[in-house]
Amino acid sequence: MKDINIDFNDLDINNIGSWPTPVKTIIIVIVCAATLAAGYFLDVKNQQNALERAERQEITLKQDFEVKQAKAINLEAYRQQMSEMKESFGAMLRQLPSKTEVENLLVDISQTGLASGIEFKLFKPEKEQFTEFYAELPIKISMTGTYHQFGSFVSGVAALPRIVTLQNIVIKGGKDSGSALTMDLTAKTYRYLDEDEISEQRRKDRKKRKGRR
Secondary structure, eight states: OOOOOOOGGGOOTTOGGGSOHHHHHHHHHHHHHHHHHHHIIIIIHHHHHHHHHHHHHHHHHHHHHHHHHHHHHTHHHHHHHHHHHHHHHHHHHHTSOOTTTHHHHHHHHHHHHHHTTOEEEEEEEOOOEEOSSEEEEEEEEEEEEOHHHHHHHHHHHHTSSSOEEEEEEEEEOOSSTTSOEEEEEEEEEEEEOOHHHHHHHHHHHHHHHHHHO
16 A cells, blocks of 8 residues: 655645645545534534423423313312312301301300309400401400319300300319319300401401502
């Protein structure tokens, strides 16, 4: 095989056509490689990045579709569940007294205590606390009696047709073994708000949110 010795200093840049064939071949290979590399970084790589973004978006869209498809399939079940929740909420709401019925409920609680044989030392309704749909009425109660009488009172309150909760119960013994026990607690009853009260409560809530901004 014939050796090819090329002195690149002898090559005339202005007369490329006279260069030896091996040199021209090498230059062509280099130019082609550079063109391919430039095409890759300027076009192909951008297309690959766009393809990867599209694939990720496809996964997200598929997941969203599956979630929405599941909701669509269970739409009738959701409607049925919503209907049952509304009925349940309505039944619970009917257990709350109206504004005019609260006074009778307080009398019922007091009568339940007297029927149990306990003696009230304190029976003090406090200021109502409002939420969006109902009002909460705390009642501070202090009474004296026996464990049996206290149990009878608690059972009697639980049997009332209206919702009453007993909280912060503290029972104290007497000064001696023959003394009556004292039970302090907070009874809470609830009433639903009428339309005017609900509107007023929502207006106050909006005013508070604006004040925080």
